[in-house]
Amino acid sequence: MPSRQSHRHRTAALWRALVMALLLPVPTALAEAPPPEPATAGAADPQESPQEKPQAGPPEEPVTPEAVAPEPVAPEAAGPAPEDHETAPMQQSAPPAEIDTPPAERQARSGGPSRAPVLIRNAEPSRRRPPGSVPAEAPREGQAPQRGLGSVSPEEPRTLSEDDFGRWERNAQQCEIQIEEQPESPPERLPCSGVRLDQQLAGLLSIRFLPAAQEGSAPSHQLLFAGVLRPGSQPMRCRDSRCEPSWPVRVQLSALATTNVRTLGLPQARVVQGSCSLESTRVICTARDREGGRWQATVRW
Incomplete structure (x- = not known):
């Protein structure tokens, strides 16, 4: 009789330890560590409390959500809770600064008119236009209009073409x-x-x-x-x-x-x-x- 009662106490203590291990949050260090070897029924102590065996692994049989309902994870273990989207704006990475982008192109990218465009004066050398080149967009304020194809620039004088007739x-x-x-x-x-x-x-x-x-x-x-x-x-x-x-x-x-x-x-x-x-x-x-x-x-x- 004493051996049967002790065996029942050991079995009940083992199941309580397994259930508490599933309900309690697992520390990060323990989650990354390899699972320990399962203890045998003869080595278990009936007087041990359930809190002293949190490292016991889950049973081989899958546990259904109906049998065990997990408790809400504490904020300290799972990390800081996300902020409310309605009260706090989502933090986004700052968009890259535009380099001398025309207002029309900047408005098309952002989906609306830009309120305070930021222009970088010291742009990269590869993005700068060489002196004397004609910009692709319309002439800006204070800029001379583009000449037609038939005109001749003063920097390049017109030379007579050699013909054979x-x-x-x-x-x-x-x-x-x-x-x-x-x-x-x-x-x-x-x-x-x-x-x-x-x-x-x-x-x-x-x-x-x-x-x-x-x-x-x-x-x-x-x-x-x-x-x-x-x-x-x-x-x-x-x-x-x-x-x-x-x-x-x-x-x-x-x-x-x-x-x-x-x-x-x-x-x-x-x-x-x-x-x-x-x-x-x-x-x-x-x-x-x-x-x-x-x-x-x-x-x-």
């Missing part, structure tokens, strides 16, 4: 055109007023002898020779369609065209063979076609 023209003191369309016919001599060189592409050149003013119904012809530069000749140097020849120039002719200026007729083109010699003081061109026709023009200034 253009024109050179010179009036003549002596100019004459000789046309002999038939081999046996006498040549027709016509005056001219000057010469014009047109370069549509580097290496191609056309020599145009301009007609002179004639009185009455006298014919007035314009003669045009076209060909390519011979080896050793340089194309004209052009800027903004204004050219300057590189004397001397030799041209191998391949075509010509004649136009009667008075009748306003269509040009008569022919395939010819010939050459032009361009010097700093004169131009001489001579060409022949397959039928035996001959054309020659000479100009001096």
